[in-house]
Amino acid sequence: MNSIVPLEQAERDLRRQAFEPHAAPKQDEAAKLFKIEAFEEITFSGREEWTVKGLMPSQGLVVVYGPSGCGKSFLVTDLALLIAQGEPWAGKKVQTGSVCYVAAEGAAGFRKRIAAYREAHGLKREKLPFYLISAAPNLGTDKGDLEKLRLSIESRPKGLTLRLITIDTVSQVLHGAEENGSGMTALIANANVLAAHFKCAVLVIHHSGKNVENGARGHSSLPAAADVVWSVKKDEARGVSVVTVEKAKDEIGGLAFDVKLKRVVLAVDEDGDEISSLVVESITEVVGVKPKKAAGKPKPPPSANLLMACVREALGAHGREIRSFMDGPMVRAVAEPRIRDVYYERQADKEPNTIRTALWRGIKNAIDRQDLVAGVVDGERFIWLP
Numbered sequence: 001m002n003s004i005v006p007l008e009q010a011e012r013d014l015r016r017q018a019f020e021p022h023a024a025p026k027q028d029e030a031a032k033l034f035k036i037e038a039f040e041e042i043t044f045s046g047r048e049e050w051t052v053k054g055l056m057p058s059q060g061l062v063v064v065y066g067p068s069g070c071g072k073s074f075l076v077t078d079l080a081l082l083i084a085q086g087e088p089w090a091g092k093k094v095q096t097g098s099v100c101y102v103a104a105e106g107a108a109g110f111r112k113r114i115a116a117y118r119e120a121h122g123l124k125r126e127k128l129p130f131y132l133i134s135a136a137p138n139l140g141t142d143k144g145d146l147e148k149l150r151l152s153i154e155s156r157p158k159g160l161t162l163r164l165i166t167i168d169t170v171s172q173v174l175h176g177a178e179e180n181g182s183g184m185t186a187l188i189a190n191a192n193v194l195a196a197h198f199k200c201a202v203l204v205i206h207h208s209g210k211n212v213e214n215g216a217r218g219h220s221s222l223p224a225a226a227d228v229v230w231s232v233k234k235d236e237a238r239g240v241s242v243v244t245v246e247k248a249k250d251e252i253g254g255l256a257f258d259v260k261l262k263r264v265v266l267a268v269d270e271d272g273d274e275i276s277s278l279v280v281e282s283i284t285e286v287v288g289v290k291p292k293k294a295a296g297k298p299k300p301p302p303s304a305n306l307l308m309a310c311v312r313e314a315l316g317a318h319g320r321e322i323r324s325f326m327d328g329p330m331v332r333a334v335a336e337p338r339i340r341d342v343y344y345e346r347q348a349d350k351e352p353n354t355i356r357t358a359l360w361r362g363i364k365n366a367i368d369r370q371d372l373v374a375g376v377v378d379g380e381r382f383i384w385l386p
Contacts (some may be wrong), residue, residue: 015310066232098129107134140177179218182375
C-alpha cells in the first residue's frame with residue numbers, strides 16, 4: 001500500500017520548495033507567467049467579447065451537435081463564410097476575420113458545399129479569408145497532431161485576425177480514442193490550447209447519442225467544458241432545421257432559430273442526373289423558447305455498487321496521481337488490473353469466467369454512464385472518478 005504523507009509535512013515540503021533560494025524561479029520569468037495588474041489597469045472591451053454577438057465568444061470552445069442529416073455542417077459552413085465576409089448571421093453582428101475549417105470527414109462533399117455557396121451567392125472566384133484543411137488530425141491524445149495542426153494554421157496568409165477554427169467532426173479527430181474517456185478529455189484540452197494560442201473561437205461539430213433527447217454523444221465533459229453549446233434538430237413537418245442555444249457564455253441560453261436550406265444544382269453528370277448540394281436560404285429567430293433542461297444521468301443498476309466500491313478501494317490502496325490529458329488536471333487513478341484484483345477477491349466463491357465477464361461489462365457500462373473515466377498512460381489502462 002502506498003504511504004500517505006501527513007498534510008502538515010506536505011505543506012512544509014511545498015513551502016520549502018517554493019521559497020528556498022535554490023528552488024525559486026527567476027523573478028522576471030514568474031512575472032511574465034503570472035502578471036500582476038493593478039486595479040486601475042484592469043480594462044474590458046465589449047467589442048472584443050464576441051465573434052457573433054450574443055452567440056459565439058471571441059475566444060473559447062463552441063459545440064454544435066445533432067443527429068446525422070439535420071443540417072449542422074451546412075449551418076456551420078454558412079456561419080464560417082459569413083464571418084469571413086463580415087456579414088451578419090441570423091441578424092447578429094459578427095467580427096470580421098479569417099476562418100480555418102478542418103474538414104476531417106467528407107472533404108469531397110465539403111468542396112461541393114463551397115461550390116454551391118459560390119453559386120447561390122454569386123461569389124464566383126472572389127477571395128475570402130477562408131482556409132480549408134481537408135484532413136483528420138489526431139486530437140484524441142496528448143501526443144497527437146496538435147503541434148502540426150497549429151503550424152499548418154499559422155502558415156495561412158497573414159492579414160485579418162483569425163476568428164474561428166472549425167473541426168468537423170469530433171469522432172474523426174479522436175482517431176479511435178474513447179468518446180467516454182480520455183479521448184474526449186484530450187480533445188477538449190487540445191481545442192482549448194488552440195483557442196488560447198490563436199485567441200479565437202474553436203467550434204467542434206459533434207453527433208447526438210442514440211437518444212437525441214439525451215444530448216451530445218460521449219462524455220459529459222464536452223458540453224460542460226464548452227462556452228457555447230448549440231443543438232440542431234430536423235423538423236420534418238415544417239421543413240426546417242431548428243438550432244437551439246442550450247448554453248451561452250455569460251448569457252442565458254434558450255435562443256432558437258429556424259434554418260431553411262435550399263438545393264443548388266451545380267451540374268449534370270453523363271447520365272443526365274443533377275449534381276447538387278444545400279445552402280442556407282434563411283435563418284429566423286424563434287420567439288419564446290425556454291432553455292432546455294439538462295438530461296439526467298442513467299440510474300446505475302444495483303450490481304454497479306459493488307464495482308464502484310472496488311474502484312474506490314483500489315484507488316485508496318494503489319492509486320497514484322496522473323495527468324488526465326495534456327495540460328489537464330492531475331487526477332488520482334488506478335491501473336485496471338488492481339481493480340480486477342479487488343473485484344476477484346470479493347467474489348472468490350464465483351466461477352472465474354463469470355467474474356471476468358461481469359467486471360468487463362461493469363466497467364464499460366460505468367464509463368458509458370460517465371461514472372468512471374478511462375485512459376492509457378505509458379501503455380497501461382487507468383481508471384479514475386470524473
